[in-house]
Amino acid sequence: MSRRNNNNNVRGPTSALTSFLREQGITGPTGDPYRRQQREIQQNPPPQPTTSRSPIPHHRSDSEDLDDDPIQPSLKRQKSNPQIEQDDPYTAPSKSQSSSAGGVGSKTSCIECQSKVIITKYTPTGPDGIGVLCPKCTSAHGIDPFKQAQSKPKPKKPAQKEKRIAPKVESSKPLSSLADYSIKVIIANIDYVENLGEIGGDATDTIAKVLSKNRSLNYKTVQLFLGSHQDTLSLYDAANLNPECLKSIATLCPSISRLKIAFAGQLNNDVIKDWCLRFRNLQHLDVHGAYLVKSDGWIEFLNTIGSSLQSLRISECPHFDQSSVEAVGRNCKKLNVLSISQIKMENQGVDHLNGLKNLKNLEIVQVEGNVTSEAIVNLLSNVGQCLEELNLSKNSDLDNGLLTNGIRLYCPNLRILNLNSCDLIDNSGFEDLFKQWNNIGLKQLDISLNHVINDKCLETILNKIGPTIELLNLNKLKDISKDFLLKIPSMIPKIREVDISWCRQTDDSVMKEFVETCPELIKITCFGCLLVTKDCTRKPGTQIMGCPALTM
């Protein structure tokens, strides 16, 4: 046994765990004096040399043990019994030591004054690390025995750790904003707040927006907006509302007529089927990002509620597919507004919409799948007569045929047209449309990101729509020349907002022309127009946005 311990004693300190444990100050109960000595001599002596070092070895007496030792024997037994323990090197020397001499509880004499000393945990070693000191000599040397006993392994490490942690804590805890504090107060008092119905629509909507912006719309704060008399509910960030909470919306506000719910990541089939049963008066629905609602959920919802819907806006709902669109066509005959974007659909899906004769606003944006001009032309031939707004942007399969055979023939009442990023439409298509279009006059036109448009084409367009246009987006029509840019303002007298970002030739003289010629202009956007300088003409009431020179 003792031999094994000796061996271990030699091997122990070389292992990583052992040295780690020693660094951490983990030791057997009697370890302190021994370990101090051991560290000082920087080697791993078996108990023998240690014993020889203490001046006068004494046998332990039972009565002296009582202070420190009562737990020791059992501990030692526990630890030595398994015999495989890594702690062996520690328990072993302490055992041999305390039993022979120099350990805690043993008697020895002071190295200085030779008076008798009972070694305790706090007994300091002599000045050269040899022997021990009696309490008198300890105080004579100015040593604080208690401090020393604990000091060596412990205080260093924790102090370092604290220092390391401190900056982290500081940086991770900036002062909360006033909005955060207000939200906390609102949440804390949510049970005492009547819902905001009486405050008025605008304020309610503002608060809904602010809460969503701070990502604080949750099952508590949403209560502000719920109530049986509510007519409108807008949840701009419903990501934190779980299905139960979403269900409760229908329970608490059954007579709601306008519902807008964005980032509805937790809206699922279950909830939407529940909604079918409870909403009695839903007329306007705007859903964004309902990833979990499956096709059958949408179909059931539209079959139940669809007939009363007047406007339907669906975006980023991947399971709103062709069969759901078919359900729209079948059920929602009253629809005035239909907006579907970022969904999957083919030409056949578009055909299902032919029966929606009341449509005034149609948006089919960024459809995944091949929706071609033929299908849209067919749709417009059916529903185009009443259309006032048409948005077919970001559909890369639409070509000139849409303009020549569709919009030109079937959409005389269009006021707003958005065809941005339709890559296949080119100059000849636009020229065809705007030369012979029997339109009452567009108010808004967005042909941004159609890179190919040139001066001649744009002139044709503006000749047709110039007198009535109020909002014009020419973003990224990079080939327009400076001469023509200078002519534009005089062609569009009623313009209120214009975007000429990335029209490369825009410079101060062009800006001056716009600002001075267009009396009603309130906003001109010119991102990426590097020729515009700080000194460009400005006037009160006209906002210049995005000018690189002004923002730098």
Next chain:
Amino acid sequence: MSEQANKNVTLISSDEFSFIIPKPVALKAGMLADMLGEDSAFSESMSNTCNLDIRGVVLEKVCEYLLFKQRYESVDNKETVPDFQERIPPEIALELLVAADYLQSKLRAH
């Protein structure tokens, strides 16, 4: 420069209460910084006076927060930061939220 920084600014509430606070404190709020900052050429920055569409009782709390922020923004960990939440009366919490959002104090949280 330092003289300018030491100036006070006046914030006037919709019900005509005036709050005079040190300019550096006012600049803690993003919106006020844009209005009053040295770079901006608005009449507000010339006269160091802002008319805000915020009720006096709410604006008072806003000013209190700005001073609180000035005081405790750069304290080290040892000092305990009192909880501003306790100072907000629940009855103005909603208005304060809207005002705080308008003044964008979040943008300049650091």
